[in-house]
Amino acid sequence: MWARELGLNCTPQVRIPAYPAEHFYATTGFLDEQLQESLPIVRDYDSHMYAREYNHGLMVGWFEKEAKPAFGRGEVPRDWEKHIEEDKKHIKPLWADAVNRFPILKGSKEPEIVNSPDNFTPDGRWILGEAPEVKNYFVACGMNGNSLQGAGGIGKAVSEWIIEGQPKQDLLPFILQRFLNVHNSRHYLKQRIKEVVGRHYAILYPFQCEYKYARELRCSPLYSVLKTRGAVFGIKMAYERALYFDTTYKKGHQSIEMPRGTFFKPKFFDFVKEEYLACIEGVGIIDMSSFSKIEVKSPGSEVVSYLQKICSNDIDVPIGTIVHTGMQNIRGGYENDCMLVRQSINSYFMVSPTSQQTRIYEWMKRNLSDNTSIVLNDVTSMYTVLNVVGPKSIELLSELSNTDLKVAPFSYLKVNVGYASDVMVMSFTHTGEPGYCLYIPSEYALHIYYKLMTAGRDFGIRDVGVITQRYMRLERFIPFWAEELNSFTTPFEAGNDYSVKLDKKENFIGKEALIKQSTSGVRKRLVFFHFDNIDPDVDIWPWGGEPLFRNNEFVGTVTSAGFGFAANKLICLGFITKPPKADNRIVTRDYILSKNASYEVDIAGHRFSATPYLHAPKISGYDKKEYRPTPIKYKSDISH
Secondary structure, three states: OOHHHHHHOOOOOOOOOOEEEEOEEEEOOOOOOOOOOOOOOEEEOOOOEEEEEEOOEEEEEEOOOOOEEOOOOOOOOOOHHHHOOOOHHHHHHHHHHHHHHOHHHOOOOOOEEEEOOEEEOOOOOOEEEEOOOOOOOEEEEOOOOOHHHHHHHHHHHHHHHHHHOOOOOOOHHHEHHHOOHHHHOHHHHHHHHHHHHHHHHOOOOOOOOOOOOOOOOEOOOOHHHHHHOOEEEEEEOOEEEEEEEOOOOOOOOOOOOOOOOOOOOOOOHHHHHHHHHHHHHOEEEEEOOOOEEEEEEOOOOHHHHHHHHHOOOOOOOOOOEEEEEEEEOOOOOEEEEEEEEEEEOOEEEEEEOHHHHHHHHHHHHHOOOOOOOOEEEEOHHHEEEEEEEOOOHHHHHHHHOOOOOOOOOOEEEEEEEOOEEEEEEEOOOOOOOOEEEEEEEHHHHHHHHHHHHHHHHHHOEEEEOHHHHHHHHHHOOOOOEOOOEOOOOOHHHHOOHHHOOOOOOOOOOOHHHHHHHHHHOEOOEEEEEEEOOOOOOOOOOOOOOOEEEEOOEEEEEEEEEEEEOOOOEEEEEEEEOOOOOOOOOOEOHHHHHOOOOOEEEEEOOEEEEEEEEOOOOOOOOOOOOOOOOOOOOOHHHOOO
16 A cells, blocks of 8 residues: 555655555354355445355455545555544445345344455556666556455566566556556545446446546647537546547537447447548548657767667658657567657657557666767657548648648658648558648647638548547558557567568667568467458447457457448457467468468357458558558658
């Protein structure tokens, strides 16, 4: 319980966002001789309650829907037992649910109530691993009521990290770097953990279960405007992001919340379909301001040498070029997947996934040499990012700028838009569709948004949420951070060969491992699948984590899934391996696409057939090419 306070008392301070909630259980004393230790543990998820035999009676505990933060003063006292009360008012409705579930309790004596606080985190997951602020400061806390279940595995994972200097398994969901300083606020934690406790016994429908407490902390300058336009928001790294837009919303009405979740066709489907059509037929506007943004620069050319060392692509490109690159570890696995914009001879602008804001900044900092002149600046909050997506995006922007925006893919310009100056226009969209990303100094955000929406009426402009963006990137077979890409996946395994330059003269982290893999082959490969026999209106949907079978043998797991509007089918991505008994474990193109291979995905106990692809199928009438982003190599390729 003292982990957070210990971190705050360190120099430098260590951020450990965990705070105790009061955790209640009751013992009944003797009830019946027939209540034996063999009685199964009972969990009543509707009542957020569990029960087991205890001395021929029952022990009943709760993970109630709305819990109580412990210790009103905020600090955890050493003599904490003296500061905890029974709180009969809080217990009364919980005990009534227990009596309803176990009628034997109706005539029993008043139970003994125990209040034993436990530590909870903002997202309900453990906090494990090395702190970003202090080298060799390791943390294993925030058990969220699940300490016994995780104890053995947590001890193994953290001890391996201490010994090896890096984790030996994917621990991204649990690392300390998934948080920012804002998560460590006591006021924030006390609000959030009220809700975290009860989520243990809730059904967490994928992409449909957003927190209600401790919201509106990090917001785009457009947040209030998008809210009036029917935006339904979710959070990532405490940042409010529009998931989709409910076009039935009328200004002045109560804000719209995500409807009750489902594992079948989601209730937001029709809204997302409309947004998708806007992006492939007209223009869609996606607020992507939450993406992590870091400036990397130096007085001289040091920054180029540094980035060549940590990037697997060649970043020594002409000014105005954008490079899609990975940053690898010594195994060749991803530490980051990013876009690097060369703004001048000695400065770059880096765009990374939202969840990487703390993690990649600290990783890059640790890979700087002592007494370096290279400067890293986190400028995430300085820019509002509008993704202008669709075939009519160039016509729209041309009406608002005097600059010729017919630029080559993966290039960058700084232009005026409307009355605003110094807007960075980047010719990529994170969706595979044509368009631009506008990196706007935040004070101009509202002005440019209104200009776009006004001028865009003639082009069918529409607000678009990140769920639609997700479905578009799935259609284009674009792997994403923490779903397909992590520290144990290499570019060759993810199909990102184009972003690795093994022939560049500089030695980069992971180069040796990638050279070896390029020669020997990969033992897993990311594959795109169309589902052949799922009725999206009737059948349960895939959401990620489902097992993949090849000729009735388990060969992998779905990493992400969604709906492919162009094919009018459900689609997914997943890694394919060979069964353990195979003599040769190398996964080849022929193995994946063999005519003798039959693929199925098990969704909730039902198997559905799926067709594999190693490249995204052709999906749109105006773009007949398979999407393979290629960085520009020569200055002559850039149109001015």
